[in-house]
Structures are given as structure tokens and as C-alpha cells.
Amino acid sequence: MKLVFYATKYRKMIDGVGRDFPDIEVVSIKEPKDVAAAVAGADIFITTNSAYTPEVAEIVREKGTALRWMHFTNSGIDYALESGVPPMVAVTNSSAGRARAVATHAMTLLLALVRRLPDCAAAAQRHEWPRTEMNRDVDTLDKKTMALIGLGAIGQDIARKAKAFDMRVIGISGIAEAAHVDELRPRERLHETLAEADVVMLATAYDPSTHHIIDAKALAAMKPSALIVNIARGPMIEEAALIAALKAGQIRGAGLDVTEIEPPPADSPLWDAPNLVLTPHSAGGGGDDAVLFDILSEHLRLFRARKPFARVLSGPTLPA
Amino acid sequence: MKLVFYPAKYGRMVERAIAAFPEIDMVPVHDPARLAENIKGAEVLVTSNRIYLPEVARAVRDNADALRWMHFTTSGIDNALKNGLPDGIPVTNSSGMHARCVAAHAMTLLLSVTRRLADCAAARPRRDWVRDAVHGDLSTLENKTMALIGLGAIGQDIARKAKAFDMRVIGVSRAGEAPHVDELRPRERLHETLGEADVVMVATGYSPETHHIIDAAALAAMKPSAILVNIGRGALVDEPALIAALKDGRIRAAGIDVTEVEPLSADSPLWDLSNLVLTPHIAGAGNDNNDVLFDILSRNLKLYLAKQPFARVVAGPNLQGAAS
Numbered sequence A: 001m002k003l004v005f006y007a008t009k010y011r012k013m014i015d016g017v018g019r020d021f022p023d024i025e026v027v028s029i030k031e032p033k034d035v036a037a038a039v040a041g042a043d044i045f046i047t048t049n050s051a052y053t054p055e056v057a058e059i060v061r062e063k064g065t066a067l068r069w070m071h072f073t074n075s076g077i078d079y080a081l082e083s084g085v086p087p088m089v090a091v092t093n094s095s096a097g098r099a100r101a102v103a104t105h106a107m108t109l110l111l112a113l114v115r116r117l118p119d120c121a122a123a124a125q126r127h128e129w130p131r132t133e134m135n136r137d138v139d140t141l142d143k144k145t146m147a148l149i150g151l152g153a154i155g156q157d158i159a160r161k162a163k164a165f166d167m168r169v170i171g172i173s174g175i176a177e178a179a180h181v182d183e184l185r186p187r188e189r190l191h192e193t194l195a196e197a198d199v200v201m202l203a204t205a206y207d208p209s210t211h212h213i214i215d216a217k218a219l220a221a222m223k224p225s226a227l228i229v230n231i232a233r234g235p236m237i238e239e240a241a242l243i244a245a246l247k248a249g250q251i252r253g254a255g256l257d258v259t260e261i262e263p264p265p266a267d268s269p270l271w272d273a274p275n276l277v278l279t280p281h282s283a284g285g286g287g288d289d290a291v292l293f294d295i296l297s298e299h300l301r302l303f304r305a306r307k308p309f310a311r312v313l314s315g316p317t318l319p320a
Numbered sequence B: 001m002k003l004v005f006y007p008a009k010y011g012r013m014v015e016r017a018i019a020a021f022p023e024i025d026m027v028p029v030h031d032p033a034r035l036a037e038n039i040k041g042a043e044v045l046v047t048s049n050r051i052y053l054p055e056v057a058r059a060v061r062d063n064a065d066a067l068r069w070m071h072f073t074t075s076g077i078d079n080a081l082k083n084g085l086p087d088g089i090p091v092t093n094s095s096g097m098h099a100r101c102v103a104a105h106a107m108t109l110l111l112s113v114t115r116r117l118a119d120c121a122a123a124r125p126r127r128d129w130v131r132d133a134v135h136g137d138l139s140t141l142e143n144k145t146m147a148l149i150g151l152g153a154i155g156q157d158i159a160r161k162a163k164a165f166d167m168r169v170i171g172v173s174r175a176g177e178a179p180h181v182d183e184l185r186p187r188e189r190l191h192e193t194l195g196e197a198d199v200v201m202v203a204t205g206y207s208p209e210t211h212h213i214i215d216a217a218a219l220a221a222m223k224p225s226a227i228l229v230n231i232g233r234g235a236l237v238d239e240p241a242l243i244a245a246l247k248d249g250r251i252r253a254a255g256i257d258v259t260e261v262e263p264l265s266a267d268s269p270l271w272d273l274s275n276l277v278l279t280p281h282i283a284g285a286g287n288d289n290n291d292v293l294f295d296i297l298s299r300n301l302k303l304y305l306a307k308q309p310f311a312r313v314v315a316g317p318n319l320q321g322a323a324s
Helices: A011-020 A032-039 A054-063 A078-083 A100-113 A117-125 A131-137 A153-164 A187-194 A215-223 A241-245 A289-304 B012-020 B031-041 B054-063 B077-083 B099-114 B117-121 B131-135 B153-164 B187-196 B214-220 B239-247 B289-305
Strands: A002-006 A023-028 A044-049 A070-072 A091-092 A143-151 A168-172 A181-185 A199-202 A226-228 A253-256 A276-278 B002-006 B024-027 B044-047 B069-072 B145-149 B168-172 B183-185 B197-203 B227-230 B253-256 B276-278
Touching: A002 A011, A002 A032, A002 A054, A011 A023, A011 A289, A023 A032, A032 A054, A044 A091, A044 A289, A054 A078, A070 A100, A070 A289, A078 A091, A078 B289, A100 A153, A100 A199, A100 A226, A100 A276, A100 B099, A117 A131, A117 B117, A117 B276, A143 A153, A143 A187, A143 B289, A153 B031, A153 B153, A168 A187, A181 A187, A181 B153, A181 B168, A187 A215, A187 A241, A187 B145, A276 B117, B002 B145, B012 B289, B031 B054, B044 B289, B069 B289, B099 B117, B099 B197, B099 B227, B099 B253, B099 B276, B117 B131, B145 B187, B153 B168, B153 B197, B168 B187, B187 B214, B214 B239, B239 B253
Parallel strands: A002 A023, A002 A044, A044 A070, A070 A091, A143 A168, A143 A199, A168 A181, A199 A226, A226 A253, A253 A276, B002 B024, B002 B044, B044 B069, B145 B168, B145 B197, B168 B183, B197 B227, B227 B253, B253 B276
Antiparallel strands: none
């Protein structure tokens, strides 16, 4: 059985597969030019969303005629699906792999906004101690309402953390139940929920149905005191509308780890937008690679035992 | 029965108290010059720590002829203790009122350092998407060890929040037990605990005993990768020693809301340290304070009126039987 690992990072994971699955032939490559030769005759192809470019996808579809399973070591695979995965190949991801890191980052962005860290940093730069002035502007999270869009592994962990800050959490999701959520509502009730929310948290997967799920109309439905945080994918928010809302004070602030175009072009208004905390798509950083390896190992054992995967994002559950 | 309000700020708390206790003659005093005449005949004084200046302490000592109870709308009363409280009457505080707020701020400081927000913010004016630069140094909190010094209301709430980030919490305190804490150790084991900690959280009250509890030796006991957060009082940390440790990279970073002298002097090196997140003593600030303060005051007022002992006094006797 031949496995191709195409990624620039994850050295430890590759070594771990070699150690724990000595019967599998592991081929590790980093360059797009090496994909064609490696994928020929391979049963398994492991990669990441960002590495699976249209160029790589074309080679895989053409040369990977023996492929039965593709696995992604990250959660969101929107880019890869757009690039095109082979039709009859089982596709799995690592949805919970970075959940705690991403949820931690989401809470960091939210708390930085609520506790006015950018204003503190600006004051420190001026050697000023604006204790009295800031007393009025600083806020807390207790008893505040969070509209949490998406209750996958990341959303559920955000809910758990939000409850430790005594928030009321309204989950917007199709799922029937979730821990740490005070109330669940279907997506049809999004705008009504936005109007109640002090915090709007985007933690859902990106697909055509969530493209610009926060558009000018959604922003208009939000309270003027509301904060929005996006740690999912940039195009879920209509960026021009968000910037206009921030500039006009239509909402109070935003914390973004993702943008419509990454990196944002030099002339993007995001760089100077007020009341915005911006991080460079780093929410998954610092997470524990051991979890990602555990997810991969579990999938590998199922595959080797010819048992179906719990969940696939494309193709058959039980690879041919 | 007469009650005088002399807190630093008049918010909804005073309005709600006046409305909720019509049987009490409540006298809000705004002008410090009028405190002396108004405190005469008052049984209760509701005040706050920062406003309890030497002249206020003197006015109270010289003119309060009927005072039976003093209540502080603050958690700390160090300033009032220093300036002198009247002898022989119970003194209560509002400890716990800011607990959730201060704990949230403590976690904010810790998270902003852990997730390197300052580096991201510094890159923004340069229009620099520092994804690769920050990625390598990012960490998370799960499975990390927090040495939590102090397990009062604030410390306990920090522990609760830290558990939601899957940290291991070692409380350093005399408390017999506390929820959300994996292990409790006495203060004698502080330095040993600092050596194990990824995060050192200073959340204890300030007293001569805790003065410079984080000194050069404590900082030297910490890991080079450790993060220090102080939301207690500035003098809990030996500031020159902290500055030296941060400059030399002997600890990774710090987040502090309090400094030894406040406001921080314009020439302090703290302003410009790149591995320090500094906030201007705002950990207790938040919008729900008035409601929480009212709840605490009203609970104590009911006990006072019923001539029952308070749950806790921070100075003086807890003798409600004497109240008339």
C-alpha cells in the first residue's frame, strides 16, 4: 500500500506514519513538480487545503488513477474542493484537529475588542494612562448574548469557552443539539438572532450557502453596540459592507483572522479600518499536531481494515 | 437611621439603594468639604478605597459620632487602611464584585500575549500580513500549567476560565479547597511551583506579606518560556526586576494591569517593552458594576437592619447586636 504525503510542514506526522504503520510505503514530497511521479500507483494522498492548488489537483486527477482515499490535515477544505478532488475518491478532513486553538483565538479576538486592548496599546505608545477615560468604554462578557454561527468542533469549543465567561449562547445551526449552547436556531432565523446579539461569531464552513452570510443587510440587523468575530473564512463577510459599517459606527467593532483576499492588498481599507483587530489567518497556529496525527491514525486504521469512515466530504464512505 | 454615601462615583447603585430602602435616610455627599458635617449622626458610611484619602479619614474620625458600620464599594481597602479606619466598627467590602470582570481581563492579557496580538497590531501600519512570522511562535493554553497565586473571588473565577482553556491550574493559597483547581499548594512551595509553570497569574491581595512576592528570585525560578500576568496590585511584583527579566528575555512576556506607581511615570521603561502588554488599571471596569455593587450593598444592608452578622468583615468586629 502506497501513501503520498504532500505538505511543507508536518515532518513529525510523516515520521509517525512510518513508525506506526511500517507496512505502508510512505512517499513524502514538498514540490508540485514531484506530485506526478509520486501519485502514480498511490492508494492514499495526504495534503492540506492550501497546498492542494488547481495545478496540483489537475495532476492528481490525471495521474492518481489508483487513488482511493484523500485526507486533509486541516479542517476547512473549501479551496481544495474548488480546485477539484478526484470524483470516486473518499475525501476526509481533520475537522477537530485545530478546534481548540481556533476557539482560543476566537475568544482572544473577542476579549481584545471588549477590553479595548488596541486603545490601551495606543495609549502606552503615547506614554498615557487613560484609566478614567477607559473606564467608560471597557465592557465585559457576562450576560451578553452571542450569536454563534456554526456548531462544528470549533463552534462547540467556542460555546464552551463563552459559557466560562457567563455568556448566553444562541447557536445558529442545523444540528439538533449541542452542549454549552443555551438555544439552537435554524439559519432561517439568523437576522432575528443578529438583532439580539451583542457578539456575532462566525465559525461555520465556507460554501456557496455561507458566502456573504454577513452582508450589508445582516450588518444592518445588528445592534450598534455589537461586535463581530470571524475565524472561519473571509468571504463569509461582505468586506466592503463591514468596512463601511465600522467607519460609520453602525457596529462597534470587528475581530478578523480571515479576509476576502489573503493577504489583503496594500490598498485594502482593512489596514486602516477603525475598531478592527486583525490577525493574519493565524487562528489555527500553535495547535497540537499530536491531535492531527491521532485523527490521521484513526482514519488509516479504518482504511487498512476496510471499514467505512465516520464522515467523508466527497466520494464514498467506504473506499473501493 | 441615617446612611451617608461618599463613593468615588455615583451610578445606578446609589439610585437603586435609595429606591429600595425608603426607610433609611440616605444622604449622598458629593463635596468632600461637606463630608464632616454630614457624617455627624450617621450610622452607616458607604465609601470607596481610592477616595478614602487622609483628609477623608480625618473627617470621619473627628466627626462620626454615631457610626456603626462602614461599607466599601471596592474590593481593595488598602488605601483606607493606610489612612486609618475608625476603631471598633465592622468594615465590609465588595470583594467579588469585580471578580468576573477582573478574571476576564486577566484572561485577555494572557490570551493576547499567547496569540501574539501585539505583533499583529504592530504589523498593520506596515500593511504586513505577518502570517509566517507569527505562526512559529504561537501557542495555545491547553495542557499548559498555570501557577495561580491567590484564590479569592477573582482567583477562583480565573481558575474556572482557565479550565475552559484546558489548562492545569495549581493554586498557591492558604485556601483549604477551591473548585476548578487541580492542585493546591501553600505559599512556601511558591518557587518550586513557579519552576513548573507556563503561566504565572498574580491574583492575590496586597499586604506586607505579599509585597514583591514576585521578586528577582521568583522571576529567576520561572521558565524562560513563561508568561507573567498581574491583575492584583503593582507592588506584588518587583518592577525593576520584571523590567530586567523582560529585557533579557529571561521570561517570555508579561501582561500587567497594575504598576508600582500609578499612573505610570512617563519615563518608565515599561511603556516601551515589546514583550509586555500594559493596560491602565482597568481590569475591574465593565458595564455591570452598578448592578453587582447594588446586590452586595443591599445584601449587607438587609443583614444590618436585621441585626445579623455580615458574611465577612475585612476590619473591625462583626458585632451586629450592638446596632440600634
